[in-house]
Amino acid sequence: MSTVQSPGCVIFLMDESAAMGAVMGDVVTDGKASTKSNAERVATALNSLLAQLSSGPSFDVAVVGYQADGAGQVNVGCRWQGPLAGREFVPTGELAASPLRVETRTRKIPAAGGFGTAREEPVSFPVWYAPALGVKAPQIAAFNYCRELLTNWLADAGPGPGLPLVLHVSSGGSGDGNPQMAIDKLMRLATPSGQPLLFQAHLAARAALVTSVYPSNQMYLTLGSARDLFRRASQLPPDLAAALKEAKVPVNVAARGLLYNAKIADLIRMLGLVKAHVKDWPSKGAPVPAPAAEEAAPLAAAPADAAATVAEAGLATATIPAAPADVPAGAEKAALVVLLLDRSIDDPFSGCMDHPCAKLQEHANDLLKQVSKLKDGVVESAIISYGQDGSGQVEVRDTFEGPLAGQSTVRQAELADGAVRVDEYTEEVSNGIGGLISMTRKKPIYFDLEPTTAAASAPGFAAAARIASQWCSAHPAAALAPIVLHLTRGRLDPAEVEQAAAQLQSIQAGGRPVTLYHLVVTESPHKSLAYAESDSDLEDAALKKLWELSSPLLGRERLAAEKPSVTPGSRGIVINGKFDLFLEEIKQALA
């Protein structure tokens, strides 16, 4: 049986120029600013990693340092000292037995919260790499040396070695000219498993500098050396990106193995990637294993925005026994949502922007944005508004405008690109630990109407009934009857609105009634209420009538178990609040 000649190799390429002597001064475990030089701390981080690697499966590792003195005398080479002096690649299995020296160091364990004194305990600390700094950083020479080292290694590596990884730790630019060509040659080296990976860790000279961590687009990097390094860093392979995500480091698709102005903690995390990279390598000198099927590391999809996180989290916990009973088996996965807007306010000519009609339109636009994101089934939307035109007649608009002009019902997929315009706004959201962050969000506008004086609601309801009825004939086996959401300030004549709403009752939706909900934004102050089961908290006859006309909230039995605001008697009415459960039953029925 043959043995593994080399499972793969890793080169640590270390800048040893004077710039590495900078003192970054970031806060460390005793709660104070570090006073050690970057070179010293990098060496500690690397020695610590080597100690961890020494106890795992064996593979080839080299530590290459580069420096030049003031006269330009270049000193590039492997930096093993002590028992390993003069070696190039060393199997990690040999490391434990041959450190340069073993020191006793003190580990500081921060007190709770970083306050008070840290607890200290002695640990034995093997040292392999102990740099002495020069002046300049001859990077061309350094990368050429690495390429030679790799070429020689490949010649002896045996069949199918793992992908070589070069991790370059630096503190500034090159001292012997532009290294781009030398780097290109290194990165284009052909190995049996592809071109070598080159990761770049550029250290911050001061803690105050802003760190760029695994960028995926150079647009977000400052001009100059950060962008140069972006070109000189490989893309993170999926398994390493997954490892970073697991460690809660944010990485995007196509993120590069690049840190710019890194703090030591960032460097330590990047060094940790070496462990993930060599994880599946067989141990050097072990019997050759049977080829195993590669498993792609699944990438965790990040939520689209904060609101979606909450919504999806809510859905995920709602493991519900099948669909509700009133959805017939084999039903068509289709639904119709009609938003019926009352444009009336007391004084449409006051010029005040903060009126119920504006707020209702904001709610309606937001609901349509939510509809446009529905994934399952076919959800059609209709938007209808009623108000009084200049001549005292009721004006009803029952079609979309903008790109969708003239259409009375629109599917959710078309809705996404069919807004009259898209506004951007900044919203502050909780960061989960008691702080706030600003998010820029997009707000598609579908309803964009002026308020009018009060108008009768009957013509608006008539339009809703017509659209609902047509839709029902086209979808006789739909999973849900049409849902009409009446958005109003609630100042309607109770008798008039009752008659108007009655037009919806005659519609045949597979034997089920049309659902009528209300979203009210009052013009004078009124208590906020959501999904009330009685009209006792409603302050006037018109609101009580709207409550009476509102259908029971769909899915209320299920929702009552999850949401304290819902009871088995809940009606579909919200006053001065968000109708946040509007799409619940649609999602349920069409899933």
Place this chain on the structure above:
Amino acid sequence: MSYTQEISRERKACFLFLLDQSFSMEEPLGNSSRRKCDELVTAINAWLQNMTIRASGDTGIKDWMDIGVLGYRTDQQATPVIESVLQGPLAGKTLVSITEIGSNPARIDQVTSYLPDEETGEMIEMPAEMPVWVDPRCEGGTPMCHILHHSYEILEQWINDHRASFPPIVINITDGESQDGDPIPYADAVKDLATEDGNVLLFNCHLSMTAADPFMFPSSDEVLPDDLARVLFKMSSTLPETIFKRAVAEGLELQSGARGMAFNADMVALIKFLDMGTRAATPGALR
């Protein structure tokens, strides 16, 4: 009576938080999937942590303020339970200095914080460590009169010892109405206490389960939606000029006569309210 006293070691500030721990705090907070009590203690713990950081200097945490966090609820016999809700080494203490707060969190929790990603608009989860001084609790009713009376006694004592200080700021956070009587006279008594720099400030924040627009710092009770809101309005101090100007400078649209009150608050409103309500009495605020 001017609310201009600079905060220092000799002229300490005093913050007293009154946390409603009644059963209804079990309900979720508007616009959130977490319970009111959970979001509330998150906001309070974060405030305490921020204050500790703000009071920190080269020589450690400066002894710049005294802080009390009291909870109020009732037990199964409907007897009011008023106690300090500080946990760990500070358990049972009513007013403690910020130095004690800073060095004695009950524990450090591993929590998840969210950061927006500029390139993709995604929210990225980040692990974070959060010192905890206060834990959530909810049972029984809302004995608001009792807690206000208790606060009166604590503050009367404190003011005796700190006559020249910026007056204490009391922040009452509740989700419902008082269940042991009309709290307005008790609130008035608290507000009648004064240092040489001004009367005690009583601010009230109402948390809501309904995702509704919050009312922040209203200047008239006519815009308020119900009786509870109007009671809280009457209980709340008018913002002194120093705080008012600061809030306006921060971009809040305030009418003159604005009161230290929030109604229908969600987490975002609560965090802003705590920040704005306490800003004037934090070190360096008046410089």
